[in-house]
Amino acid sequence: MQRYRMALALLGLAWAAGMAHAASEMPVPSALVGAWTLERVDNVYPDGRRVELYGPHPQGLWIIDAQGRYMMQMVRAQRSGFAAGDKSKGTPEEYRAASLDSNAHFGRISADDHTMHTHIEQASFPNWNGKDGNSAYTLKGDELSYVVAKPSSGASEGAHGEVVWRRLP
Structure with a gap:
């Protein structure tokens, strides 16, 4: 009887581990698969103030494949180059x-x-x-938006991020 209970307990643990693995392998909805261009990325502070993290016309690309792999990049549209023309010889201000x-x-x-x-x-x-991370998202036609609870900047001041992407044709 003891072996039977032990076997059931081990089977239960194996099932739970399998379910946890299955959850991490959840499919990506086909509506999210594709290439997206960045429309807006703002930090919103508790007082309602909005800061455009990458300026008024940010640029970015988010590619999501059918297997759930993604690559995302966001940049300020107008960026200054390094005076030395060499990435390894920037000033502290240029690196910042x-x-x-x-x-x-x-x-x-x-x-x-x-x-x-x-x-x-x-x-x-x-x-x-x-x-x-987990983020609630909204998909309306070709517009995908979501909130980042703890953005890489402003989180210590209570900000959250709001991001909007548009599907590329």
């Missing part, structure tokens, strides 16, 4: 601007019930490497 004027990451994405689940494998903001 380059860091704040762009954001890129890649990983895995899945979705259910209008919630996106992401696993960031690598990011230009290294604090996000290996992080999982």
Whole structure:
């Protein structure tokens, strides 16, 4: 009888582990698959103030494949080059601007019930490497929008991010 209970307990653990693995392998809805261009990315503060993180006309590309892999990049439309013309010889101000004027990451994405689940494998903001996130999203025609609860800047001041993408034809 003891072996029977032990076997059932182990079977239950194996089933639970399999279900957890299956959840991480959730498919990406076909409506999200494709290429998207960035329309807007703002931090919104508790007092209602909005800050355009990458200026008034940000640029970006988000590519999501049918297997749930993604690559995303956002940049300020107008960026200054490094005076030395060499990435390894920038000034502290140039490095700061380059860091704040762009954001890129890649990983895995899945979705259910209008919630996106992401696993960031690598990011230009290294604090996000290996992080999982969930964001409610809205898809209206060719416009995809979502909220980032803890953006890479402004989070310590209570800001959340609002991001809007448009499907490329």
